Amino acid sequence: MEAFYSLKNRVAIVTGAARGIGAAIAERFLRAEARVVFADRDEAEARKVAHSLDAPGERSLVVPVDITRLNETEAMAKQVTDKFGTIEILINNAGIAGPNKPLVDVSEEEWDFVTAINLKGVFLCCKAVLPVMLKNRYGRIVSVASIAGKEGNPNLAPYSATKAGVICLTKALAKEVCAQGIYVNCITPAVIDTPILRQVTQQQIDYMTSRIPMGRVGKPGEVAALVHFLASDDCSFTTGACVDISGGRATY
Ligand SMILES: NC(=O)c1ccc[n+]([C@@H]2O[C@H](COP(=O)([O-])OP(=O)(O)OC[C@H]3O[C@@H](n4cnc5c(N)ncnc54)[C@H](O)[C@@H]3O)[C@@H](O)[C@H]2O)c1
16 A cells, blocks of 8 residues: 655755654654655663664664754765665754743853754754755755744743744745745644653743643643654655644644
């Protein structure tokens, strides 16, 4: 039978694949027969999860990378092309919640740290893989933004601002490269049950969950299913989009 949303042999980099949403995306991509790069600054966890999903290691590659450094994202792209010959899919998933407090109490260092990972990191990963995609005239880039980037969550101003930045980076880049067969989209999850929730207070989680009409948090596998479509050939007339996955919190 024909496989829909086939990723057969596609080479996909997933940043932040050591756990949470990134690990779920990596797992789903492997099941869809892609070759998957587990790109994460936590090498030990990335190796553990990669081994659990692809013990022979034939369809996976672990690349330790700090996405805030251009020399590291460029080295990642080189390592991937050396092993697999190409890069067809980039999932910009790595991110942090950052300080969970009123803006007036956020330090300059905290602001810089969050923006370096959540926004500059997306830029540097795109910058590192685009030369390969432009040469091949093929690419799918999906960035994991957040509902916070649409609505703005109180006590998460740096996070919300960086995610709004990811949404607009997506729209701008999509228009630049769509004529070359590279489609760039982002998604905006509401609360998803992953270890990132340890970075925020229970009060914050309760606030965010109370605003979800479905009345529950999302699961990493549900996010992976949406990313799967956006990373596939079937995503052929959608670019620059910001696709909602928030249990009805944002219907725009
Ligand atoms: N879980 C949620 O409620 C939720 C909601 C909306 C959006 N998101 C977004 O989804 C993405 C994944 O979140 P998650 O919940 O799975 O988080 P997580 O904390 O479970 O995992 C994040 C991963 O990113 C990696 N990482 C962090 N900084 C890095 C860096 N500088 N370089 C390389 N890797 C780095 C971590 O090591 C970790 O493996 C994030 O961008 C997050 O903002 C999450």
